[in-house]
Amino acid sequence: MAEYFFELLTEEIPASMLDAALATIHSALEKTIAEIGAAKPAAGIHVTATPRRLIFFLSNLPEKQSDREEIVKGPPKKAAYDAEGKPTKALDGFLKKNNASIDDVLADGDYIQVKRNVTGRAAKDILAERVPQIIEGLRWPKMMRWGAGEHSYIRPIHSVISVFDGAHLPIRIFGVDSGTTTVGHRTLAPQQISVTSYNDYLTKLELGRVIIDAVRRRHVMAERALVLAKQAQGTPSDDATIWAQWQYLTEYPGLVRAEFRDEYLALPEEVLVTVMRVHQKQLPIRNAKGLTNSFIAVLDNEADPDGNAAYGNSFVTNARFADAKFFYDVDRKVPLADRIDQLSHLQFHEKLGNYADKTLRIEQIAIDICATLNCDSTEARKAANLCKTDLVTEMVKEFTELQGKVGGIYAREEGLPENVWQAIYDHYLPANLDDTLPRSVTGAIVSLADKIDTLVGFFKIGAKPTGSKDPFALRRAAQGIVQILLNRDKREVKIGIEQLVDFGIARHGGAPENVKPDLLAFFAERVRTLLETSAYNFAYDEIAAAMEAGWSSLTDLVNRIDALKVMRDETNFLSILDSAKRIANITAGHDSTSVNLGKLENEAERRLNELADAVGDQIQELISGRHYIDALRSFAALAPELEKFFDDVMVNVDDEAVRKNRMSLLRKVGSSVAKIADVTKIVVDRSEYRE
Amino acid sequence: MSRLSFQSLILSLQKFWADRGCMLETPMDLEVGAGTMHPSTFLRVLGPEPWNAGYVQPSRRPADGRYGDNPFRLGKHYQFQVILKPSPLNVQELYLDSLRAIGLDLTRHDIRFEEDNWESPTLGAWGVGWQILLDGMEITQFTYFQQAGGIDLAPISAEITYGLERLTMFLSRQSSVFDIEWGGGFGYGPVRQQDEREFSKYYFEVADIKLHWDLLNAYEKEAKHCLDEKLVLPAYEWTLKCSHMFNTLDARGAVSVTERVAVIKRVRDLAVRCAAQYLESREELGFPLLKQVSNG
Numbered sequence: 001m002a003e004y005f006f007e008l009l010t011e012e013i014p015a016s017m018l019d020a021a022l023a024t025i026h027s028a029l030e031k032t033i034a035e036i037g038a039a040k041p042a043a044g045i046h047v048t049a050t051p052r053r054l055i056f057f058l059s060n061l062p063e064k065q066s067d068r069e070e071i072v073k074g075p076p077k078k079a080a081y082d083a084e085g086k087p088t089k090a091l092d093g094f095l096k097k098n099n100a101s102i103d104d105v106l107a108d109g110d111y112i113q114v115k116r117n118v119t120g121r122a123a124k125d126i127l128a129e130r131v132p133q134i135i136e137g138l139r140w141p142k143m144m145r146w147g148a149g150e151h152s153y154i155r156p157i158h159s160v161i162s163v164f165d166g167a168h169l170p171i172r173i174f175g176v177d178s179g180t181t182t183v184g185h186r187t188l189a190p191q192q193i194s195v196t197s198y199n200d201y202l203t204k205l206e207l208g209r210v211i212i213d214a215v216r217r218r219h220v221m222a223e224r225a226l227v228l229a230k231q232a233q234g235t236p237s238d239d240a241t242i243w244a245q246w247q248y249l250t251e252y253p254g255l256v257r258a259e260f261r262d263e264y265l266a267l268p269e270e271v272l273v274t275v276m277r278v279h280q281k282q283l284p285i286r287n288a289k290g291l292t293n294s295f296i297a298v299l300d301n302e303a304d305p306d307g308n309a310a311y312g313n314s315f316v317t318n319a320r321f322a323d324a325k326f327f328y329d330v331d332r333k334v335p336l337a338d339r340i341d342q343l344s345h346l347q348f349h350e351k352l353g354n355y356a357d358k359t360l361r362i363e364q365i366a367i368d369i370c371a372t373l374n375c376d377s378t379e380a381r382k383a384a385n386l387c388k389t390d391l392v393t394e395m396v397k398e399f400t401e402l403q404g405k406v407g408g409i410y411a412r413e414e415g416l417p418e419n420v421w422q423a424i425y426d427h428y429l430p431a432n433l434d435d436t437l438p439r440s441v442t443g444a445i446v447s448l449a450d451k452i453d454t455l456v457g458f459f460k461i462g463a464k465p466t467g468s469k470d471p472f473a474l475r476r477a478a479q480g481i482v483q484i485l486l487n488r489d490k491r492e493v494k495i496g497i498e499q500l501v502d503f504g505i506a507r508h509g510g511a512p513e514n515v516k517p518d519l520l521a522f523f524a525e526r527v528r529t530l531l532e533t534s535a536y537n538f539a540y541d542e543i544a545a546a547m548e549a550g551w552s553s554l555t556d557l558v559n560r561i562d563a564l565k566v567m568r569d570e571t572n573f574l575s576i577l578d579s580a581k582r583i584a585n586i587t588a589g590h591d592s593t594s595v596n597l598g599k600l601e602n603e604a605e606r607r608l609n610e611l612a613d614a615v616g617d618q619i620q621e622l623i624s625g626r627h628y629i630d631a632l633r634s635f636a637a638l639a640p641e642l643e644k645f646f647d648d649v650m651v652n653v654d655d656e657a658v659r660k661n662r663m664s665l666l667r668k669v670g671s672s673v674a675k676i677a678d679v680t681k682i683v684v685d686r687s688e689y690r691e
Numbered sequence: 692m693s694r695l696s697f698q699s700l701i702l703s704l705q706k707f708w709a710d711r712g713c714m715l716e717t718p719m720d721l722e723v724g725a726g727t728m729h730p731s732t733f734l735r736v737l738g739p740e741p742w743n744a745g746y747v748q749p750s751r752r753p754a755d756g757r758y759g760d761n762p763f764r765l766g767k768h769y770q771f772q773v774i775l776k777p778s779p780l781n782v783q784e785l786y787l788d789s790l791r792a793i794g795l796d797l798t799r800h801d802i803r804f805e806e807d808n809w810e811s812p813t814l815g816a817w818g819v820g821w822q823i824l825l826d827g828m829e830i831t832q833f834t835y836f837q838q839a840g841g842i843d844l845a846p847i848s849a850e851i852t853y854g855l856e857r858l859t860m861f862l863s864r865q866s867s868v869f870d871i872e873w874g875g876g877f878g879y880g881p882v883r884q885q886d887e888r889e890f891s892k893y894y895f896e897v898a899d900i901k902l903h904w905d906l907l908n909a910y911e912k913e914a915k916h917c918l919d920e921k922l923v924l925p926a927y928e929w930t931l932k933c934s935h936m937f938n939t940l941d942a943r944g945a946v947s948v949t950e951r952v953a954v955i956k957r958v959r960d961l962a963v964r965c966a967a968q969y970l971e972s973r974e975e976l977g978f979p980l981l982k983q984v985s986n987g
């Protein structure tokens with residue numbers, strides 16, 4: 001079994017991009033190893049990175065692909081022989097090319113085919129070809145050029161190590177020829193290091209003050225963080241984002257504890273934490289009482305012998321907090337309510353007016369929603385009225401990511417009711433699929449109103465997203481609405497997306513005809529996407545089938561899909577499906593469900609009609625109670641009767657009145673289940689249902 | 692480390708970069724917001740001609756003024772700008788050596804290159820690079836120029852911009868910029884605080900708004916006039932003046948959101964024309980610096 005190891009030495013790659021790059025490299029390597037012919041391609045791959053190195057190690061590689069037989073296809077037999085049955089030029093040429101004779105031609109098929117023995121390629125030849133393709137082919141979010149400017153990559157490339165079983169395997173990446181040397185840590189051990197194998201590399205790099213493995217760097221830091229926090233009688237904040245960044249910020253990680261001035265603890269915690277986490281990439285230390293004035297900072301050095309890093313981090317953090325405190329003091333001199341005028345100077349979009357206009361629309365839509373929900377609108381209206389005012393505070397101008405939160409904090413400090421300040425605080429939520437939702441119904445209402453206003457506005461001016469371009473984050477806004485309603489429309493915010501769209505259009509003073517259907521299609525796509533995520537894990541056909549029966553309530557939609565998911569595994573699902581399909585086929589284009597009893601001619605159809613009424617009522621009741629599984633089972637019980645009907649009764653008779661009456665009867669039967677889903681959209685593998 | 696002053700830092704950096712083949716350029720003698728706007732950077736990065744230069748650039752940012760009250764913020768600060776074209780492959784090593792040259796033992800500090808890209812809408816320019824953190828504090832902006840005046844660049848230049856006050860403040864362990872020593876026993880505060888105070892008041896409260904709009908319009912007209920006469924260097928100077936008028940009006944709170952976008956576009960349009968015309972003019976001259984280097 002052979003080994004291969006690779007290092008690309010570059011300049012510092014943005015920490016946020018490395019995980020995705022490593023995942024791409026990993027999956028490309030799996031394919032390459034499968035091509036070489038390893039039994040379990042994923043088992044022998046180790047991919048990792050430091051800020052300036054991409055590294056991978058492949059073990060348990062076969063030396064070469066196994067030899068194999070291959071069938072080569074040539075000209076059609078018709079063209080291979082002339083009228084007298086003699087080989088044509090086409091056949092001769094083909095045989096010659098494949099080093100075969102006329103006796104090698106296989107008997108089967110309409111084409112000339114011969115077998116060919118293919119010698120497996122050596123693993124190292126395949127790697128020498130694939131590795132440069134994989135590395136050069138990485139698509140980074142923001143590429144750059146350097147030097148003469150002929151190559152485009154994430155950062156300039158310095159050297160390449162490529163070693164196969166202890167020997168250099170020459171490759172070239174963007175004009176850089178590979179070798180077997182690299183360098184150590186930038187400042188602690190910048191000397192050249194020559195390596196012979198991956199193990200040799202790991203050992204020598206560690207002496208060269210580089211911990212190659214990201215997971216190990218993380219462990220080193222996690223342990224140290226606990227010790228440092230303990231010294232300050234606290235614990236490090238639990239913060240996955242910080243760890244994800246820290247692991248790629250250094251090659252030889254150390255941590256240091258630093259402090260900021262006590263007086264800044266009077267600032268809102270959100271501000272302190274944002275400055276430390278987002279702007280300074282520092283980890284706050286907490287104790288039982290909350291945030292302390294100690295924090296942990298990362299450094300690319302194992303220790304801080306002269307206290308330089310502690311001094312520097314305190315220095316910058318104090319400077320940042322001094323600014324924040326200045327903003328906080330200035331901001332609180334002007335109550336939020338007095339800032340609404342200023343919003344008229346803040347443009348939302350040139351074609352959609354300023355933020356005062358937007359505020360007015362959000363308020364109106366919030367009132368519309370409250371009217372529909374039959375709830376008091378005082379608090380929602382107040383929150384909507386103030387929700388954008390923090391955009392003209394100094395704090396949000398400096399720390400834009402705190403929009404909403406700052407308004408909420410200031411509103412709280414002004415003594416506004418909890419429901420109001422929380423609604424302001426939460427109204428940008430959810431910002432992504434994993435984000436939390438607004439805490440209260442009031443918050444949900446303001447968030448919905450804000451988002452639907454944005455969506456209708458941009459669709460109205462023709463700025464809907466195309467392809468990967470979504471400059472106004474409309475997909476996120478629509479997805480946010482879907483997330484909120486999926487959670488709440490059962491009880492508290494009983495409103496459908498179509499209704500929201502109508503409110504939005506009305507408050508935008510109308511919109512071109514295409515806006516509503518376009519928006520609904522846009523939302524339908526978001527609903528589908530969301531329901532396919534791991535949180536729900538529904539299959540595409542289940543979602544499509546249930547949405548066909550309507551999706552004005554998303555929680556109801558989820559209940560119906562749940563039922564389909566259960567039912568599709570039951571053996572009687574095939575009878576539901578077959579019944580529905582047969583009804584759909586035979587009644588295509590016919591909509592009525594009203595049956596004329598006088599025209600029911602024979603026993604089977606009268607019997608079916610009675611059952612349809614009885615079972616129909618029962619199903620209807622089950623549906624009203626959202627007991628969809630039972631409803632589907634009741635429908636399944638109709639199947640034998642339906643079968644009998646199809647055996648005994650001819651639907652497509654000449655007498656139009658009779659024919660239509662029969663179609664209406666079938667429609668009536670089908671209509672009960674059509675309220676749950678269009679089950680004909682479910683794709684089944686019949687073999688799975690055999691007993 | 693001996694007590695470090697503002698000017699000893701400048702002297703060390705100048706010597707360091709001069710020793711590595713940089714021409715020591717003098718500051719642009721007009722108001723600019725950053726060393727990038729100096730023709731030595733903005734124009735020299737265009738086209739195939741090599742260029743290595745270093746210079747101090749007083750940088751005026753009217754909106755950043757704090758009346759001399761804030762220990763960290765200044766309406767005018769000083770940058771040391773290095774431009775290396777094409778960017779050498781060892782440019783980061785050179786940079787680290789420059790820190791060693793100013794007396795830092797890097798094994799006892801934390802140095803990190805963290806992603807920070809640069810974009811100037813008024814110059815139609817952008818680049819990719821890092822902020823360089825010394826013990827957690829940003830001391831340098833490092834940019835690989837990708838585009839200037841809307842023109843894709845090749846070769847690529849590396850731009851290194853040292854924040855001189857911050858670096859001095861940090862290295863001499865002062866907690867206020869006004870407490871650092873400029874040189875010869877003169878303090879930065881006594882030398883500069885008055886102009887921070889007066890210019891803050893001027894830019895924020897006093898500057899004649901109508902005059903500045905009129906000047907902006909007149910400067911723009913003259914820039915176009917120069918461009919029409921194929922005088923790109925004068926045109927670029929008028930463009931810089933437009934930019935400063937805009938910055939002044941902006942600090943004065945006299946530019947609405949819509950106007951803002953429009954004025955930035957006006958300045959960018961000038962910068963884009965200057966860039967294109969400069970490239971043409973150099974080509975007409977046969978790219979003289981290209982020959983000079985191959986002869987030299």
